[in-house]
Ligand SMILES: Nc1ncnc2c1ncn2[C@@H]1O[C@H](COP(=O)(O)OP(=O)(O)OP(=O)(O)O)[C@@H](O)[C@H]1O
C-alpha cells in the first residue's frame with residue numbers, strides 16, 4: 137500500500153488554556169474522499185486550518201506527502217489546495233482575471249492550465265463576466281478552479297456546500313468524484329450534515345469537542361447487508377409475533393426488524409401465512425444518522 141497522503145499524529149491545539157483539539161490521529165490515503173463530520177464548534181475548521189498551515193499546532197505533527205507542516209512548510213504546502221471559509225476573490229474583476237491574478241503570484245502556472253481548470257469546473261461560459269455577477273455556486277466553482285491551478289495532491293474544502301441549493305450540492309459532489317477518479321487526488325471535506333457526507337465520502341471521521349469519536353468506511357454504514365425494515369401491520373393481530381425467534385422492535389403502527397434484503401420476501405410470506413395483514417414495508421435508510429447520534433451521544437456522556 138502507498139504511504140498516506142496526509143497524516144495527523146497526536147495533534148493537539150490549545151488556545152488560551154482551552155484544549156480545542158485533543159490528540160487527533162488519522163491518515164488519509166491517495167484517491168479517497170475523507171469526510172470530517174461534527175456539530176458546530178467541534179473543531180473541524182481548526183483542524184483544517186492546522187493542516188493547511190494557517191494555524192500553529194500546539195503538539196503532535198501533521199505530515200503532507202511525508203513533509204512536516206511545521207518544519208518543512210513549503211514542501212508540505214505545495215501539495216495542498218483548499219478553500220477554507222470563503223475563497224478570496226476580487227468581485228470587480230472577471231473570473232478569468234481572478235485566475236490570472238492568482239497565477240501571477242504562484243510560479244509555473246500556464247494559460248493552458250487556467251483554461252483546463254475553467255473547463256473542469258464548468259465555468260467556461262461565464263468566466264469573462266465580473267465575479268460580482270456570479271451566483272454563490274459560481275463563486276464556489278471559481279474558488280475550486282483557483283485552488284486547482286497548482287495541481288495539488290490533496291484538496292481541502294471546509295463546508296463546501298454551505299449555502300448551496302440541492303443542484304449546487306450535487307455539483308460539488310460530482311466535482312469531488314471527478315477530482316479523485318480523474319486526477320487521483322485525495323479530498324478532505326468537512327460538514328455538519330450527515331446525509332450529505334454519506335453521499336460524498338469514502339470514509340468519515342466523526343469529531344466532537346475536539347476529539348475523534350469514530351472513523352468509519354461509508355459503506356459500513358450505508359451498504360451494510362442487514363438493514364432495518366419497517367412493517368406496518370395491525371399490532372392487535374400480531375400475537376403471533378411473540379413466537380418469533382428473531383428480534384424486532386415495536387414502533388408506532390408496526391414493527392422494525394433487522395433483515396437482509398433477501399429475507400424480506402420470506403418475512404412477508406411468514407406474516408401472510410399467519411394471517412397478518414401487511415400495509416406497508418419500507419427500509420429505514422438512515423444508518424449514518426443513527427450511528428452519528430449514537431456515537432456523539434456517547435461522546436457527550438464522556439464529557440459530562
Ligand atoms: N482563535 C480562536 N480562539 C479561541 N477559540 C477558538 C478559536 N478558533 C476556534 N475556537 C474555538 O474552537 C472550537 C472549535 O471551533 P471550529 O471553528 O474549529 O469548529 P467547527 O467544527 O469548524 O464548527 P462549525 O461547524 O461551526 O464551523 C470552538 O469552540 C471555537 O469557539
Ligand SMILES: [Mg+2]
Nearest residue numbers: 180181182294
Ligand atoms: Mg467550521
